[in-house]
Amino acid sequence: MRSDVTMQQLDEDLLQALLDVAVADADPHEVMPPVAGPAGWTAERRAAFSRFHQSRSLSAEPVETTYAIVVGEAVVGAARLCPLEGAEHAVEAGVWIGRSYRGSGVGRAVLSHLLILARTEGFDSLFLSTKPDNTASQRLLSAMGIDPVREGDAVTAWVDLIAAG
Numbered sequence: 001m002r003s004d005v006t007m008q009q010l011d012e013d014l015l016q017a018l019l020d021v022a023v024a025d026a027d028p029h030e031v032m033p034p035v036a037g038p039a040g041w042t043a044e045r046r047a048a049f050s051r052f053h054q055s056r057s058l059s060a061e062p063v064e065t066t067y068a069i070v071v072g073e074a075v076v077g078a079a080r081l082c083p084l085e086g087a088e089h090a091v092e093a094g095v096w097i098g099r100s101y102r103g104s105g106v107g108r109a110v111l112s113h114l115l116i117l118a119r120t121e122g123f124d125s126l127f128l129s130t131k132p133d134n135t136a137s138q139r140l141l142s143a144m145g146i147d148p149v150r151e152g153d154a155v156t157a158w159v160d161l162i163a164a165g
Contacts, residue, residue: 001105001108001109001112002071002104002105002106002108002109004071004072005069005070005071005105005106005109005110005113006070006113007067007068007069007070007079007110007113007114007117008067008068008070009065009066009067009068010053010057010058010065010066010067010068010078011058012058014068014075015050015053015054015058017068017075018053018068018075018078019046019049019050020075021074021075021076021077021098022041022049022096022098023041023046024098025076025098025099025100025101026077026096026098026099028040028041028045028049030096031049031078031096032045032048032049032052033048033052035048053066056080057080063082063083064080064081064082064083065080065081065082066078066079066080067079067080067113067117069095069097069106069110071101071106076097076098076100076101076106077095077096077097077098077101077106077110078095078096079093079094079095079110079113079114080093080094080095081093081114081117081118081121081123082094083123084127087125087127088124089122089123089124089125090123090124090125090126090127091118091121091123091125091126091127092126092127092128092129093111093114093118093126093127093128095107095110095111095114097110102136103136107136107137107140108140108143108144111140111141111144112144114126115159115161118161119161123161124160124161124162125158125159125160125161126158126159126161127156127157127158127159128141128146128148128156128157128158128159129154129155129156129157130148130154130155130156131153131154131155132150132153132154132155134155137155138155141157146159
């Protein structure tokens, strides 16, 4: 596993670096909820990206914890852990990585970090979801011993953090 991949909890300074890498190395639909308007990284979409993270993980009462994925000293993407409502001691993980770092082992390192963080934070299970056309993520899950299942328009997986620990 790559030893140069770390995760730093998102703060206002890292938020700007995260926006910069999103604009330079990802499509908006890969990294944030949809925003009406023309395609691409418009000024409105950039502002919406910042507002999204400020409301979800940088607010006085955050609903999730977001981490900047750092390779060496470069921010290359984001990962998050969001407690699932209605599922006691369960957390959902989400990840996006800039195009130029995909397929280089960063995803595996990030997922390993997320499993440890979720366990450390007292969660018993971790939920993952991706799109059926994201075969790279599905291969990663399988390679790590996680069995993804197709459910309609999503591929999902649950990880028992107690058994996996």
